[in-house]
Amino acid sequence: MTATSYFLTGGSGYIGRNLIRSLTAQGHRVVALARSDDSAARIEALGAQVFRGDLLADNLADGMAGCQVVIHAAADTDHNNQSRSQYQTNVDGTLNVLNSARRAGIKKALYISTESVLLDGQPLHQVSEDHPLPRRAIGEYSRSKAAAEKIALNCADDDFTVVVVRPRFVWGRDDTTALPQLVDAAKSGQLAWIDGGHYLTSTTHILNLCAGISSALEHGKNGEVYFITDAEPVEFRQFATELLATQGMTAPDKSVPLWLLKILAWGGDMISRLSGGRLRGPVTRQSLATSAVEVTIDISKAKAELNYQPVVSRAEGLAELEHHSW
Template identity: 55%
Template sequence: MIDKSIAAAAAATDKHVPFKRIFVTGASGYVGRNLIRYFVERGIEVVALVRSEASEQVARTLGAIPHRGDILGGGLVALMQGCDALVHAAADTDHGPATERQQQVNEVGTRAVMEAARAANIGKVVHLSTESVLATGKPLINVDETLSLPRKFAGGYSRSKAAAERIALDCNAPEFPVVVLRPRFVWGRDDTTALPALVDAVRSGKFAWISGGNYMTSTTHIANLCVAVDRALANGRGGEVYFISDGEPVAFRTFVSALLETQGLSVPEKSVPRGMVRTVAAIGDLLARLSGGKIVPPLTLQSYATSAVEISLDISKARRELDYGPVVSRKQGLEELRTDQHW
């Protein structure tokens, strides 16, 4: 059964997509599953790269053609044959201490995917990145795509995704256009990442606001991200980066409270000072580094940078060049979540 918001997004985006067979990496993940739903609803054939029997079944049930493989395992060219577009959604999104595995997946894996796509004569690529490539732990207020990557990143996730982005863009060519999308705080029904973690934190008594949580944040409903991918395939200029969001930012506390309330949870009042949280995160990173990864800290600067300061995005470029606009409002997305309490 297709999600109402995904179906609505697919119906609202009635413009032509110039591709008939799309290859999706990370197809069994949260974003990948919904990309399958969206493009199948649009009447486009989706070839899904999956790594396990369970993931293969998920992709097949959603209407995709599953192919078993690994972005680090070779054989990608053969799997991509016959596809005319690629959406690279596979990534290691862990916000803990940096790991060699994360670097391999996000950097080496991206290079392997891009090289295979070029060899398979893929006509266009959308590489899914993140606003976290800019994260340092300092606020990012109404930033646009002209802001350069920082010299020092918040952590391994930001560092490896920034490297992956550079690798993807370096592959851009007139005959092989590569477009990069940077969504922020992806959410919605079927979320297996952000909302479950928030719910677990509340239920375990570990949840607390950072300095009250009243700083602004951009968000991206999963259906809006699917529309953005669609528009990037149709209109995105090769070599360009685009921020994606739900539009106007919202107070972090307001939005997270609304998310938790959809799951029948009352919002805690506990708050801790931002300076204290940053100190704990810095100590955690130091201990992880000195122990060679044997100590896994409860908080890292990477996770701090994601949730403790304002991060708001200017999506004017996506509106102008991609003809992108949010089709599912926060109100609509939250209402859908209220009818789907499963954590």
């Protein structure tokens, strides 16, 4: 195996931390972008080198010197944000990262996108990569990530290979996003099932995502998009209940109707838009589209073109979580 030098954005985030572990374990060198002292310390502790700066810095190419591949994992994932800053981070930041990679002489980039680019508030059943983007995004996160994905794909040419990976509902060890939020909601008594929660969802264990990214880097075709998930979908309520059980918690029985939350989300989005993101409602259309209806993914393309297969089963991932608490 030939060692490769990677430049990674989002290295202190959930996906980034696990990518550093995966890549360094394979003998690769990782240089990761860090904005703060805390981020730099976490990156160094994982065995990567640090380049201080942010996504919009004009000297990113300097940090990429000597690297062969860029992995762009950084993003503002706030599902309640209606401000210009999220668009700048996700869209302008992506353009700057990829343009900087070109200036540094890098020939390959992998962009981590999301199934959220397809969300329109309606159920999505076993969608594949050729499913069209909605004419109007459900929220700012979806809108900015879709725009960033288009930029990434438009950068692909004969001299610059760009591959896009879309995970859905990333979970597992070291989770600092989904599981802690779920636990906090359950502890505060705010957790309730939407229309009972009896709809399917696809999920992506963090180690399956790392394996999928490695496969995409090796086998991905230039200018192509690949979904990566745990393969088989699961009922949303069942999976959330199992996640809570790993932390010794019992899921609630209460449920709220989707129609009521849609009204609240519409009003909340309006308030947020009018206030420039300074005021927020209790729920957003973006968050509802993510977790209130079926969203299941077909990964046939990744299996066929990337030779991707999940390396961790859902049962194995849940068993691992039983040894960690938040």
